[in-house]
Amino acid sequence: MYKLTGVTKLYQKGRRTVPAITGLDLVIGDGEWLAVQGRTGHGKSTLLNLLGALDRPTEGKIELDGTDLGALREHQLTGLRASKIGFIFQTFNLIPTLSAAENVEAALIPLGVSRAGQRRRTAGALDAVGLGNRAAHLPSELSGGQQQRVAIARALVKGPTVVLADEPTGNLDEDTRDGIIALLEKLWRERGLTLVLVTHDTSIACRAQRVGVMNNGHLTIRQDSPNR
Amino acid sequence: MFFLTYLRRELRRRMRQAIVIALGLALGVGLVVTVAAASAGVNKAQSGVLSALYGVGTDITVTGNTPPAHYSSCARQPCSIGGGKQPSTSTQPSTNGPTLQISPSGGAQICDNGHCVNAAGHTYDRLVPPYQEPVSASTVAAVARLHDVAAATGVLTLVDSAITYPANPAGSPQLATFTVDGVATGHTPVGPLADATVSSGRFFTAADSHAGVAVVDSGYAASNNLRVGSAITIRQVRFTIIGIVTQPQSSSPPDVYIPLARAQTLATLTKDLGGSVGNSVNLIYVAAASAADIPAVQREVSALLPHDIVTAAGSLASQVTGSLSDAAKLASDLGRWVSVLVLIAAFAVASLLTMAAVARRSAEFGTLKALGWRTRRIIAQVLGESLAMGIAGAAAGTGLGFAGAAIIATVAPTLSATAPSSTIGSMQQVVQAGGTALGNRAVVVPLSPSVTIGVISLAVLLAVAGGLLAGAFGAWRIARLRPADALAQVA
Numbered sequence: 001m002y003k004l005t006g007v008t009k010l011y012q013k014g015r016r017t018v019p020a021i022t023g024l025d026l027v028i029g030d031g032e033w034l035a036v037q038g039r040t041g042h043g044k045s046t047l048l049n050l051l052g053a054l055d056r057p058t059e060g061k062i063e064l065d066g067t068d069l070g071a072l073r074e075h076q077l078t079g080l081r082a083s084k085i086g087f088i089f090q091t092f093n094l095i096p097t098l099s100a101a102e103n104v105e106a107a108l109i110p111l112g113v114s115r116a117g118q119r120r121r122t123a124g125a126l127d128a129v130g131l132g133n134r135a136a137h138l139p140s141e142l143s144g145g146q147q148q149r150v151a152i153a154r155a156l157v158k159g160p161t162v163v164l165a166d167e168p169t170g171n172l173d174e175d176t177r178d179g180i181i182a183l184l185e186k187l188w189r190e191r192g193l194t195l196v197l198v199t200h201d202t203s204i205a206c207r208a209q210r211v212g213v214m215n216n217g218h219l220t221i222r223q224d225s226p227n228r
Numbered sequence: 229m230f231f232l233t234y235l236r237r238e239l240r241r242r243m244r245q246a247i248v249i250a251l252g253l254a255l256g257v258g259l260v261v262t263v264a265a266a267s268a269g270v271n272k273a274q275s276g277v278l279s280a281l282y283g284v285g286t287d288i289t290v291t292g293n294t295p296p297a298h299y300s301s302c303a304r305q306p307c308s309i310g311g312g313k314q315p316s317t318s319t320q321p322s323t324n325g326p327t328l329q330i331s332p333s334g335g336a337q338i339c340d341n342g343h344c345v346n347a348a349g350h351t352y353d354r355l356v357p358p359y360q361e362p363v364s365a366s367t368v369a370a371v372a373r374l375h376d377v378a379a380a381t382g383v384l385t386l387v388d389s390a391i392t393y394p395a396n397p398a399g400s401p402q403l404a405t406f407t408v409d410g411v412a413t414g415h416t417p418v419g420p421l422a423d424a425t426v427s428s429g430r431f432f433t434a435a436d437s438h439a440g441v442a443v444v445d446s447g448y449a450a451s452n453n454l455r456v457g458s459a460i461t462i463r464q465v466r467f468t469i470i471g472i473v474t475q476p477q478s479s480s481p482p483d484v485y486i487p488l489a490r491a492q493t494l495a496t497l498t499k500d501l502g503g504s505v506g507n508s509v510n511l512i513y514v515a516a517a518s519a520a521d522i523p524a525v526q527r528e529v530s531a532l533l534p535h536d537i538v539t540a541a542g543s544l545a546s547q548v549t550g551s552l553s554d555a556a557k558l559a560s561d562l563g564r565w566v567s568v569l570v571l572i573a574a575f576a577v578a579s580l581l582t583m584a585a586v587a588r589r590s591a592e593f594g595t596l597k598a599l600g601w602r603t604r605r606i607i608a609q610v611l612g613e614s615l616a617m618g619i620a621g622a623a624a625g626t627g628l629g630f631a632g633a634a635i636i637a638t639v640a641p642t643l644s645a646t647a648p649s650s651t652i653g654s655m656q657q658v659v660q661a662g663g664t665a666l667g668n669r670a671v672v673v674p675l676s677p678s679v680t681i682g683v684i685s686l687a688v689l690l691a692v693a694g695g696l697l698a699g700a701f702g703a704w705r706i707a708r709l710r711p712a713d714a715l716a717q718v719a
Contacts, residue, residue: 045716054598055712075602082600089715093595097237102230109230110600154599 002028002051002162002194007060009046009217020046022217024060030161033188033195035205038214044198045166047214051196052085052164053077064162082110086155088165088184092147094139100126100150101135107154125153129183145176149183156187163188165197169204181207235612245585246617249578253621253694254628256574257687260567261629264686265677266636273675287522290371290512290529291537292361328352328391336393336401349395355388355408355463355495362508363536365492371512374528376521381419382509384410384491385482388462406448406483408462410491410509413437418513420482421473429456429471437487442467446474448483460484463494571690574621578698582614586702593706594714606706611699618695622688626679629687633677640675 007024010017021043028034028051038044049055050062053069062069064084069077086107087093094103104122113121126132129149131142139147148168155163165184169177181204188195197208205211212219239246329344331337336347368382386408393401409420413432416422421431427446442462444454449472459466467486475481486494492507516525522540530538586593593606 049712049715052598054715055710078597078600078602080600081598087595087598089595091591093591093598093715095234095592095595097241098234102233105230106596106601107599110602110605115229158600 001030001065002026003061003063004050005061005063007050007057007062009043009050009055010058019217021050021057021214021219024217024219026212026219028194028196030194031192032210033185033197033208035208035211036196036198036214036219037200037202037205037211042214043217043219044214047219048164048166048196048198051162052087053080078110082107083158084161086158086160086163088148088151088155088163088168090167090170092139092144092151092171094147094150094154096139099136099138100131100142100146100153103139103150104154104157107158111158121157122153125157126150128156128187129153143176144172145179148172148176148180152180152183152187156191159191160193162194162196165195167198167200169199169201177201177204231609231612234609235616238609238613239616242585245581246613246620249581249617249695249698250620250624252574252577253618253691254624256567256571256694257622257625257691258628258632259570260690261626261679261683261687262632262636262677263564263567264683265629265633265679266640266675268680268683269633269636269675269677272678287516287519288514288526288529288538288540290363290367290514290533291539292363292510293535293537335397347393347401348397349393351390351392353388353390353461353463355386357384357386357495357510362510363512363533365488365507365509367533368509368512370532371514371529374525374532376517376525376528377514378517379417379515381412381416381513382488383412383420383511383513384488384495384509385511386410386491386495388484408484408486408491409482410488410495411485413487416513418515420513421485422513424473424475424481427472427474429469431471431473432485432487436470438489439487440465440467440490441470441487443471443473443485444469445481445483445485446472447481462486465494571694575694575697578614578617578694579701582610582698582702583705586610586705590709590714593709594711597709597711598715603707607703610702610706611696614695614699614702615692616695617698618692619688621695622691625691626684626687629683630679633679636675636677640677642675 004024004026007021007026008019009021010019012018024047036044036047046055050057050069053064053072056070064080067080069080072080094100095106098106101122104125105118108118108121123132123135126135129152131146131149131153134142134146139150142150148171152168155165163184168184169180172180184195184197185207187193195208197204199205210221212221327339328347329337329339331344331346337344338347338350338352362384363382365382368380371377372380387405388408389403389405391401391403393399411419411421411432413436414434421443424431429443432441432443442460444460449455449469454460454469454472456469456472458469460469461467462484467484467490473481473485488509514525514529516522526538526540596606597603
């Protein structure tokens with residue numbers, strides 16, 4: 001469970017200090033799906049970075065399962081990301097020289113999983129996203145939707161408790177988008193994931209349990225979805 | 229496994245850049261190898277020149293000081309040479325012997341104990357040490373006992389000069405000279421025979437110390453049709469040849485070697501200096517315990533023998549002139565600096581390209597950090613790629629270095645070196661020049677660049693260092709990369 005208390009994130013742009021998030025209080029329960037909407041530059045990605053331990057708040061406290069992320073050292077945050085948090089990016093962020101299977105395996109490297117364990121878990125993750133037969137393909141040999149499925153497999157292969165998705169369908173056509181969201185929803189339900197999904201797409205946001213809107217660094221919870 | 233797969237694929241993806249970096253390093257390393265090989269060749273040539281003057285393994289030589297002017301008339305000018313009437317089988321020549329004089333009628337005559345005869349139809353043979361004053365043989369033992377001296381041996385270098393006057397007074401006298409070294413008969417790591425190889429027969433043994441035996445240089449043996457078992461006459465005394473030896477190519481060895489004791493017995497000085505050479509030598513070869521000890525040994529010997537000339541090989545090397553010296557300067561100065569500059573350029577290019585590559589891959593590294601990869605793991609990946617490029621550069625650079633050395637060996641002209649006259653070499657030159665000149669001595673040496681294991685190791689080390697340096701710059705950039713910033717760049 002995430003608990004954010006008075007979280008503020010300021011950026012320095014030259015001599016100016018720009019607030020990205022201001023005084024944010026938020027609780028995200030275990031297994032909850034929170035969709036975050038908002039215009040570009042209003043703090044959505046900053047919130048995701050803070051939740052993903054990729055950045056530290058300027059003020060306030062972020063707790064994950066009772067652990068204050070701000071109190072952890074860098075290597076501890078790295079370990080946390082390796083074991084508990086899965087990321088899905090708008091641009092997929094697959095390593096172009098590695099095959100689909102190797103991209104998925106990359107997420108297991110920090111965990112020190114055995115070679116056999118890597119193969120088994122990678123195959124399982126690719127099967128789960130419907131790409132068991134494309135394991136040896138390079139990203140350039142896959143469609144956008146397939147690449148995002150590989151990215152989802154990479155996020156889930158380590159068995160995280162949290163998945164943070166930053167506009168995962170932003171680069172996909174409508175049909176593919178629906179397929180990806182359906183897949184994410186299925187995996188969320190099956191695995192009891194805590195899913196925080198940033199999206200501009202209201203039709204996607206409506207499928208989440210809660211929808212928050214970021215506006216000038218403030219988050220307003222606007223909707224409790226039927227999924228809740 | 230994953231590390232190698234990732235590394236291989238990344239290098240393949242950035243093949244062009246990897247080739248540019250590897251070739252840059254190869255160029256720098258190849259130049260270093262070529263210059264080092266050429267330098268080694270020049271050093272080898274210099275060593276050849278120095279060994280021609282000194283003998284292999286010799287760090288320091290001691291020679292007697294220049295004698296007073298009245299002595300030099302004998303050593304420098306063959307006109308004062310005296311000797312016996314005809315070669316004989318006697319083993320005990322007369323002391324101080326007859327002298328050659330001008331008769332009242334203007335002709336040459338030989339006088340011995342007040343009795344003079346016309347020189348026509350006679351050969352006058354005399355064995356003398358040229359130029360330098362003798363050094364007591366006991367000083368050899370004293371030098372050998374010095375701290376930091378590994379070995380020392382004394383040599384009596386002599387010139388056998390024979391003038392044959394034809395029976396017909398109208399004919400011209402014939403001068404025949406050859407050099408004779410009186411050497412220790414036991415094994416010594418230094419001395420004129422230290423680098424010689426026996427091509428026929430054998431070396432001296434300790435049992436030969438007073439025997440009438442000689443070892444002859446192969447060149448002299450060939451030109452005089454001598455072989456093992458032949459006899460050679462030195463100042464009226466017959467010596468049996470027991471061995472033919474070959475010296476290094478660039479050296480100018482003595483013609484004949486005889487046991488030191490026999491040489492001391494045979495040799496005479498001019499009447500002005502009086503008496504026989506007795507228990508003297510005129511050259512001491514000294515080997516220091518290590519190269520670092522040479523200056524100390526030189527000081528110690530100078531202190532022990534303040535009136536003699538103590539010369540170190542290093543100081544002699546600085547006096548070698550000619551195209552060899554020019555080549556040495558070219559290799560050590562221009563070659564070194566060009567190599568350094570090219571290496572710096574190659575390192576800089578490799579570093580800049582690596583940093584640019586890291587900048588382009590910041591999203592990739594940001595993603596890996598988001599996946600939980602530790603910074604050091606990512607740095608290891610980048611360093612691995614740089615190391616691979618460095619190794620490729622080392623391999624290509626070594627190949628280029630071999631090619632460069634081969635080209636130099638093909639196109640380089642033969643080098644000549646001119647060495648100063650204040651050495652044993654000059655003594656031999658006196659003979660070779662007919663005893664009339666004491667000028668500098670020119671030695672022709674081939675330039676043979678050699679790529680040694682040490683040079684190859686240096687090349688590999690440099691290329692790997694260049695690769696790692698480039699990787700270190702990339703690593704520094706990665707270490708400073710914040711994952712949120714890296715991912716924001718993608719967004």
